[in-house]
Amino acid sequence: MAPYIIAIINQKGGAGKTTLAMNLAAGLTLRAKTIVIDLDPQGSSLQWAAMGTNAFSTPVEAVSGDWNAYGLRLKYKIYQYIVLDCPPSLDSHTSAQALLACDIALIPVLPSPIDLWASIKLSQEIEKTKKDNPDIHSYLVINQLEPNSALSNAMNEALKEFDIPVLQAMIRRRAAYRSAALEGISVYQMKGNGKRAVEEIEAIINEAIPL
Ligand SMILES: Nc1ncnc2c1ncn2[C@@H]1O[C@H](COP(=O)(O)OP(=O)(O)OP(=O)(O)O)[C@@H](O)[C@H]1O
Numbered sequence: 399m400a401p402y403i404i405a406i407i408n409q410k411g412g413a414g415k416t417t418l419a420m421n422l423a424a425g426l427t428l429r430a431k432t433i434v435i436d437l438d439p440q441g442s443s444l445q446w447a448a449m450g451t452n453a454f455s456t457p458v459e460a461v462s463g464d465w466n467a468y469g470l471r472l473k474y475k476i477y478q479y480i481v482l483d484c485p486p487s488l489d490s491h492t493s494a495q496a497l498l499a500c501d502i503a504l505i506p507v508l509p510s511p512i513d514l515w516a517s518i519k520l521s522q523e524i525e526k527t528k529k530d531n532p533d534i535h536s537y538l539v540i541n542q543l544e545p546n547s548a549l550s551n552a553m554n555e556a557l558k559e560f561d562i563p564v565l566q567a568m569i570r571r572r573a574a575y576r577s578a579a580l581e582g583i584s585v586y587q588m589k590g591n592g593k594r595a596v597e598e599i600e601a602i603i604n605e606a607i608p609l
C-alpha cells in the first residue's frame with residue numbers, strides 16, 4: 399500500500415506544526431511504520447529528535463534538493479505513514495509540493511480569530527491544490543487551548559465562516575508538550591505528566607487518520 403502522507407502545515411509561525419508533527423508521528427509509530435520529513439529549513443524536528451539522551455521513537459529526515467510528490471512516495475515507500483513538518487511560509491516550492499503530495503493536511507491554529515484569519519491564504523492554496531490533488535482532506539486543529547476552558551464564542555463564530563472543518567479533538571496548552579521537545583522525546587515517552595497529552599494526540603489520530 400502506498401504511504402499515507404500527512405502534511406502539518408500553516409504559514410503562521412509558532413502555531414504548533416512541529417509539536418503536532420512529532421507527537422502525531424510518535425502515536426502513529428505505535429501502529430505502523432512512520433517517518434517524519436522535516437521540510438523546514440529551520441530544521442526544528444531534526445533538532446527535536448537530537449535533543450536529550452533518549453532516542454526519538456520515529457526516524458526524522460530532511461529532504462535535500464528539488465523534490466516532488468511522486469519522488470517522495472517512491473523514496474519512502476516502505477513506510478505506512480509519512481508526516482511532513484512544513485515551514486512557516488506558503489511562498490516556497492516546499493509548501494506547494496507538500497499540499498500536492500499529501501492525503502491529509504492538518505493545520506494547527508491558535509485559538510484566536512486573528513490567528514485563524516491569518517490562515518485564510520492557506521485555505522485558498524488548498525482550494526487551488528484540489529485541481530491536481532482532488533482527494534486531499536484538510537482539517538484545522540486547535541492548539542494551545544487554555545486548560546479547563548472552552549473555545550471562545552468569537553472563535554466558534556469565526557470557525558463557522560472558515561471553509562476548512564475543525565477537528566473535534568483539540569490540543570490544550572500543557573507543559574508536557576514543551577518538556578517533551580526539550581527532552582527530545584514525545585509525550586508518549588513521558589512518565590505520568592504526558593498522559594493527558596497522549597489522550598489528545600490519540601483522539602486526533604482516531605478522528606482524522608485512517609488506520
Ligand atoms: N499545546 C501546547 N502546549 C504548550 N506549548 C506548546 C503547545 N504547542 C506548541 N507549544 C510551544 O509553542 C512553541 C511553538 O510551537 P512549534 O515549534 O510546534 O510551532 P511551529 O508552528 O512548528 O513553529 P514554526 O512556524 O517556527 O515552525 C514551542 O515552544 C512549543 O513548545
Ligand SMILES: [Mg+2]
Nearest residue numbers: 415416438442
Ligand atoms: Mg516548526
